[in-house]
Amino acid sequence: MRLLLSVLGVLSVALLVLGVWWFVEHSVARGLSLTAATEQSESRLFHRDAMAATFAIYGHMVLGGLLTLLAPLQLLAPVRRWWPRLHHVLGYSVAALALATGAGGLVYIALEGTIGGPLMSLGFGLYGLLLILAAIRTVQLARRRDPAHRAWAGRLVILALGSWFFRMQYGLWHAFTGGIATADDFSGLFDRIQVFAFYLPHLAIFELVRLLWRPRRRQAVLSSA
Numbered sequence: 001m002r003l004l005l006s007v008l009g010v011l012s013v014a015l016l017v018l019g020v021w022w023f024v025e026h027s028v029a030r031g032l033s034l035t036a037a038t039e040q041s042e043s044r045l046f047h048r049d050a051m052a053a054t055f056a057i058y059g060h061m062v063l064g065g066l067l068t069l070l071a072p073l074q075l076l077a078p079v080r081r082w083w084p085r086l087h088h089v090l091g092y093s094v095a096a097l098a099l100a101t102g103a104g105g106l107v108y109i110a111l112e113g114t115i116g117g118p119l120m121s122l123g124f125g126l127y128g129l130l131l132i133l134a135a136i137r138t139v140q141l142a143r144r145r146d147p148a149h150r151a152w153a154g155r156l157v158i159l160a161l162g163s164w165f166f167r168m169q170y171g172l173w174h175a176f177t178g179g180i181a182t183a184d185d186f187s188g189l190f191d192r193i194q195v196f197a198f199y200l201p202h203l204a205i206f207e208l209v210r211l212l213w214r215p216r217r218r219q220a221v222l223s224s225a
């Protein structure tokens with residue numbers, strides 16, 4: 001049974017990595033295009049007169065892309081069990097990438113705002129703060145060998161995938177509705193809900209599952225004692 005669960009877990013993570021791959025490529029390539037003349041002349045995010053904001057946003061694309069790729073690997077149970085050293089190295093890398101990505105996004109928001117205005121800045125700002133908090137708590141608790149580390153690591157992985165969820169949810173919405181309630185300046189009703197809906201519902205579901213799972217786990221431990 002344990003072996004079957006491990007195999008299913010590895011397959012799920014492999015599917016997830018395949019699923020995020022296009023976004024990782026897009027994000028890293030976009031970040032690295034900072035020096036390209038077309039990017040500099042055409043992109044709204046390139047500010048010649050505000051290079052700190054520009055470096056922050058393009059840097060966060062490269063690091064965020066790597067974060068999106070590496071975070072799911074932390075879910076691999078065989079790595080945690082058989083290669084703890086690799087799990088630790090990956091864990092520190094994911095946390096560092098999350099801190100830098102979150103900080104880059106927050107610096108950009110503070111200096112330039114966002115295309116969707118204050119509401120989007122609020123949604124993305126909270127997202128960045130939560131990502132940073134999850135990275136710090138995950139590492140702190142892991143170093144203390146506190147079992148609460150797992151819950152924070154789960155939150156960190158969800159938040160690390162948030163930017164991908166954002167794009168996937170837009171893709172699905174456009175596929176099923178043709179994009180009603182969306183606008184180019186992100187002022188549509190869907191856009192306004194979406195600035196929080198790419199991470200808060202996912203975190204809520206995670207907490208709910210943990211709540212429902214916990215009594216059963218305790219029961220299983222008690223009955224096997």
Ligand code: HEM
Pocket residue numbers: 026027030057060061063064065067068101102103104105106108109113114115116124125127128129131159160161162163
């Ligand atoms: C988790 C990994 C992340 C990745 C891979 C990522 C990637 C990207 C990419 C590629 C863009 C450029 C727009 C596009 O081409 O789609 C972008 C824009 C942006 N990101 Fe991120 N991001 C991540 C996390 C974050 C976080 C945590 C924050 C908040 C602190 C943030 C804030 C922003 C902002 C403010 C913009 C510009 C929005 C605008 O167009 O005004 N990102 N991100």
